[in-house]
Amino acid sequence: MSARRITAVVPAWNRAALLPETLDRILGQERAPDEVIVVDDGSTDSTPDLLARYAARGVQAVRTANAGDLAARNVGLREASGTLVAFCDSDDLWHPGFLAAMEALWDTEPGLRAAYGNFRIVREGSWSEATKFDDAPAGFWEGMRPMREGAMVFDRPMAERLVRFQPFFPSALVVDRDFLRGAGGWDEGVSGLVGRDFATALRIAEHAPLGILWTPLVGIRKHGSNDSGDVLAMNLGDAEVLDHVLRTRPPFAAHADAFRASAAERRRAALDTAFARGRFEEVRAIARLIPAGALPPLSRAKRAVAGLPEPARAVVARLVMAAGTLKGRLAAARR
Structure with missing residues (x-):
């Protein structure tokens, strides 16, 4: 068994209706997380009561004043004891094999700074056939070094590519904890903007090596309270x-x-x-x-x-x- 520890960090704000499926998916991983931290970002719905019920299953709840998802992720990053931190938004879904596949990347390439996985859009329980990585423009994935089946690595920074196309999403990110802490964590200077995760994706992509998990093991749920639909x-x-x-x-x-x-x-x-x-x-x-x-x-x-x-x-x-x-x-x- 690997000595590597993995912490799952979930920022949550007023997501009591969607959070249970997200947490059940995290707790049901084939490679179970060693620690699950939900940062309750000042919820005013029944999220605190829900998290109290999940405490018996080992979920740690950290409640903060409402400051946005970037700040909440940084709280989870500071609290994490795992050498790797996997982020999952409170409305998104992991396939049971997600963490196992991600850990396998580090087994193959221990020096990875971070790794992003492919994902599908989920609407009303239906997972799309197409994946996000399918939408990449010609040449976007050129220069990757194969690691193992369905996995590659960028050995050079790729931030400029993200200016053309941004296929990376927080719920499909696993990162070396100390690397991200040292890089400044999630960039809170863009809090409140739609697309605010983009700043941190650029920050991470400026460092190598960066792992890519081609297999789509994450579902990004689209619903009425998403702020990225406009x-x-x-x-x-x-x-x-x-x-x-x-x-x-x-x-x-x-x-x-x-x-x-x-x-x-x-x-x-x-x-x-x-x-x-x-x-x-x-x-x-x-x-x-x-x-x-x-x-x-x-x-x-x-x-x-x-x-x-x-x-x-x-x-x-x-x-x-x-x-x-x-x-x-x-x-x-x-x-």
Whole structure:
């Protein structure tokens, strides 16, 4: 038996309805966690009573004032006694073999800093056929070294790749405890943003070696209380994260051009969404965040329309939307 200890850390806020299945999955692992810590982030529902019932099964509850999931994960990281820490959000699900597969990565490659697993989306109990890793653009996984069946490792930092595509999710992360503590833990400087986990994914990906578990052994549940369902908010949040990382993490200066270009692209997408929804004040506010040279003609037109008075604005907006649709169809036809 391995002398390695694994701590599972679960941040929870008002998730009494979903948390039992999450905890049952964690406690039912083929390779049982040595420690399970649930950080109750100031819940006002029945989460405390639920956790009291799980105490008999060895679940430790740590209650804190509400400060968000990033802060809650950092509390769990500080409390963890395991040499490895596996994070799972309070609404997500692990396949029974998840921890065993992750521990096998460290058995093969003891120097791993962290490892991310593939995952499927779960809606109303139904697991998607497609996996997140399937969505990666061409070339994203190039340069990985095979470790064992279904597992690979990046031997070089890969943060710049994440600017193009971000397939990593907290509930599929296992990390060397001392490494993450030394790196500063979860980046709380972006608390409150949609997509806030992105900052820490970039922090982790700047270090190697990084393990990749291709087998999808995690389910990310989608439901009404998710805060990541709004594509407009997600694009704006990701852009803010990129700005924050450039401001606060000097090593990322080498990636400044890629970060700024990606932030502008995400804001352009948010501008398009806001315009389509008729949220014209937001269109003007987003446009002010995008460098003038990074606004294509159609986006400039939308910015101008957003400044028109009603009822002219509504009429012209429909014309601009029609022009954008026609442009998209023509581009598709050329392909």
